[in-house]
Amino acid sequence: MDDAAVQSLPDDPRLLKALLIERARLLGLRENRIADLEKQNQRIAELERTQAELERTQAGLERTNAGLERSKAELERTNAELELERLRLKQQLMVALKKLYGPRGDRLATEGDVAQLLLEFAVELEARPVDAADLPPDAGAVDPQTVRRVKRRRGRRDLGSDEFDHLPAIRKEHDLNDEDKPCPCCNQPRVKIGEESSWQVEYIPGSFQRVEHVRMKYACRQCEQNALNPNIELADKPLEPIEKGMAGPGLLAYVVTAKFADYLPLYRLENIFARNGFEIDRVTQCIWCRDVAELIKPVHELMIQRLLASHVIHTDDTVMPMLWPGKTKQARMWIYLGDEANPYNIFDFTISRSRDGPAQFLKQYNQTIVADAYGGYDGICLEGGITQAGCWAHARRKFVDTRDLSPQIADGALLRIGKLFTIEQQAKDLDPNDRLELRKSQSRCIVTELRDRLLEWKQTLLPKHPVAGAINYVLNQWNPLTVFLGDGQVAIHNNLAEQEMKRIALNRKNSLFVGNERGGQTAAILSSFTSTCRRHGIDPQVYFTQLLTNLPGTPMSQIDEWLPDRWKNTQAARGK
Numbered sequence: 001m002d003d004a005a006v007q008s009l010p011d012d013p014r015l016l017k018a019l020l021i022e023r024a025r026l027l028g029l030r031e032n033r034i035a036d037l038e039k040q041n042q043r044i045a046e047l048e049r050t051q052a053e054l055e056r057t058q059a060g061l062e063r064t065n066a067g068l069e070r071s072k073a074e075l076e077r078t079n080a081e082l083e084l085e086r087l088r089l090k091q092q093l094m095v096a097l098k099k100l101y102g103p104r105g106d107r108l109a110t111e112g113d114v115a116q117l118l119l120e121f122a123v124e125l126e127a128r129p130v131d132a133a134d135l136p137p138d139a140g141a142v143d144p145q146t147v148r149r150v151k152r153r154r155g156r157r158d159l160g161s162d163e164f165d166h167l168p169a170i171r172k173e174h175d176l177n178d179e180d181k182p183c184p185c186c187n188q189p190r191v192k193i194g195e196e197s198s199w200q201v202e203y204i205p206g207s208f209q210r211v212e213h214v215r216m217k218y219a220c221r222q223c224e225q226n227a228l229n230p231n232i233e234l235a236d237k238p239l240e241p242i243e244k245g246m247a248g249p250g251l252l253a254y255v256v257t258a259k260f261a262d263y264l265p266l267y268r269l270e271n272i273f274a275r276n277g278f279e280i281d282r283v284t285q286c287i288w289c290r291d292v293a294e295l296i297k298p299v300h301e302l303m304i305q306r307l308l309a310s311h312v313i314h315t316d317d318t319v320m321p322m323l324w325p326g327k328t329k330q331a332r333m334w335i336y337l338g339d340e341a342n343p344y345n346i347f348d349f350t351i352s353r354s355r356d357g358p359a360q361f362l363k364q365y366n367q368t369i370v371a372d373a374y375g376g377y378d379g380i381c382l383e384g385g386i387t388q389a390g391c392w393a394h395a396r397r398k399f400v401d402t403r404d405l406s407p408q409i410a411d412g413a414l415l416r417i418g419k420l421f422t423i424e425q426q427a428k429d430l431d432p433n434d435r436l437e438l439r440k441s442q443s444r445c446i447v448t449e450l451r452d453r454l455l456e457w458k459q460t461l462l463p464k465h466p467v468a469g470a471i472n473y474v475l476n477q478w479n480p481l482t483v484f485l486g487d488g489q490v491a492i493h494n495n496l497a498e499q500e501m502k503r504i505a506l507n508r509k510n511s512l513f514v515g516n517e518r519g520g521q522t523a524a525i526l527s528s529f530t531s532t533c534r535r536h537g538i539d540p541q542v543y544f545t546q547l548l549t550n551l552p553g554t555p556m557s558q559i560d561e562w563l564p565d566r567w568k569n570t571q572a573a574r575g576k
Contacts (some may be wrong), residue, residue, distance in 0.1 A: 084464045087405050091466045095401050159199030167201070208278045211248060213237050239552035242291045252292055253544030255285050260523070261530040261540045263506040286515075292544075293522040295551060299562050300525050303344040303532070306563070308362075310338040312389075312489050314370045315358065316497035318504050320349065321513035322520055328513050331520055333504045333527075334358060335497050339489065343565055345500055345531040349520035355380055362386065368487065370494050373477050390480030392417060393493035398470035406467040409457045413470070416450040424492055432488030439485055447482060451475075500531055532564045543567060 010016055183190050215237055219230040241249055258264040264272075266282035273280045293300075307313065313336050320333040334348040334357060350357030355376030362369070362380060368387040371377050372394050381388040396417045403410035423442050427435040454471050461468040474481065484490045504527065514520040533540040547562055560566060 080462060081464075084462060084466075087466050091402055091405060094404060098401075159201060160197070205276065206254075207276060208251075208273075238549065241295055241548040241552060242288065245288075245291070247288055249548035250545050252288055252548055253541050255288055256292055256526055256544055257530070257541045259285075259289060259511075260503075260507065260526045261533070263503070263510050265511040286519075289526060290518070290522050292548065293525040296529065296547060297525060298556065298559055299547075299551070300346075300528060302560060303528065303563060304346055306342045307336060307338040307344045307346050308365050310342045310367070312339050312368045312370060312487075312491075313337065313362075313365070314491070314494055314497040316372065316494060316501055317353065317374070318501045318508075320504060320508060320520060320523070322351065322517065323513055323515050331514070331517075332357065333501075333520070333524065334361070335500050335504075335531075336361065337497050337500065343532070343535060344563075345528060345535055347504070347524040347527045347531070349514075349517070349524040351517055351520075359383075368483070368490060370491060370497070372494060373473065373480075387483060387487075388480045389483035389487075389490045390477045391492075391494035392420060392481060393495050393498075395470075395474045395477070395481060396421075398473050399467075402466040402470050405465070406461070409461075409467055410470070412453060412457070413450065413474075416446050416453070419446050420492060434488075436486075436488030439488070444485055447485065451478065503527060503531060529564070536564055536568050538564055538568055 010019065181190055182188065216235045217232060218235075219232040221230070224230040241247070241252055247255075255266075255269060258269055259266060266285045269285060270280060270282045315334060315336050317332050317334045320331050321328040322331040323329075329351065330353075331349065331351045332353045334350065336346045336348065338344045338346075348357065348361050353376075358376065359380045362384060366385045368389055369377070369381070370389045370391065372391055377388055380386065396414065399410040399413045399417070403414070420443055423438065423446075427438045430438065454475060458468060458471050458475075461471070484492045507523070507527075514523055529544070530540050532538075533543055543564065546567070551559075551562060554562065561570065
């Protein structure tokens, strides 16, 4: 304590004592205050520790919640994926069951289906009157002129009518025995007063014939006696389809027709021939088919040239297995259908489905093809300046296959696509210009409406939903699918090409495979002729017989006379 502080203290002991007591009291208060502050600091520190612990706990809870949210989201994604997988498997099962047991056509089969379709569109239908044209082409009242009528024969067919004059007729008379001719009453001879006739159709199985070609040989006796050249000359005979071969044109035509028009495998033909008295090994028949294909190849190449002049070509492909080391190779058979000005159906064989096959075939073509959504056509059309048209039958099939997964959306699409097919049915007999005008006036607005609805429906579905896949198929193919709106010669579907591929499927089912690439090319050439014959209503047996008889001696300048359509016209002119 400094001197000034000491001097300021009072001299009175009582005051000094009171001052000391007050000072002690203040010191006590200060210490208590300091203690209270320390306690408060301790409580604050404890609170801070508690708050930190709570924050850590809260952070842990937030992490746990985030993990739960992620788990929930993952579970939802898993459930969505499982649901999509279930729908996909359900669709595959429905498609497989339809192939086995269901109808062939992509249509609404029953009235119940149509009623359900109308029920789901009740809101829209209440706003406007129901028009028969709004119904699907398979439902309700359809224009009688658009329905194909099948004439059913009733009762017994009259075999004696002019309809069957082309069949040879044999008359067989049946008379009473001599002992039955006298009258049983008076025993006098009865006279013939008439006759009754009835007809039957009989079948005489095919048979083999041996044809001996005898060529007369001539020589000059006078020159021979004079020790000169006798000038020996041998009479000519028609050129043979297969040089020095034992098979005549009719037999070759029968083998080719049975194999590629009736889809009989060669081992069955071998058995049929054996039953008729002359066994022909299947290997020999296979060689005959190859030789016939080589002989008629110039006509086939001419058919290809004419086909490539078409404004519109329909094309499709299917599997054609080919023998390969280890297992069969999935080779392909392609079909190309010309338009009415070039009515030829050409098959082409390739060992794979790469774009090289159609690119090579169409390298000189630059007009329009109608095809499915095979991606290889995109580059081919872009490089060759070809217009690619799509197939609405494929688009419709996508919705038919997924209809049970989302009936409202699928029926909405099928309703509008059905209207397009109804319009096309009405326009099938019109010329291309009138057909185009009808499409512009009626089909274009339906197509525009369908696109708007597809975009709306797409927003309501998961990206991997099967119905979303059907919608994406149509939207991705929108430009090819709308080509028909600008060209009256383009069909809205590719069904004609798909129908012709059935002959390959039947041949594949019975014969299983081709032996090698050359065998596939042989099958393509001979299938081209049988398919074109069917297109023109020609009997391939008759056509091949005449073709193989006359083609070896036909000059190249006259080979176009043996095109199937030209040959048919020639036969019709001769018949007149």
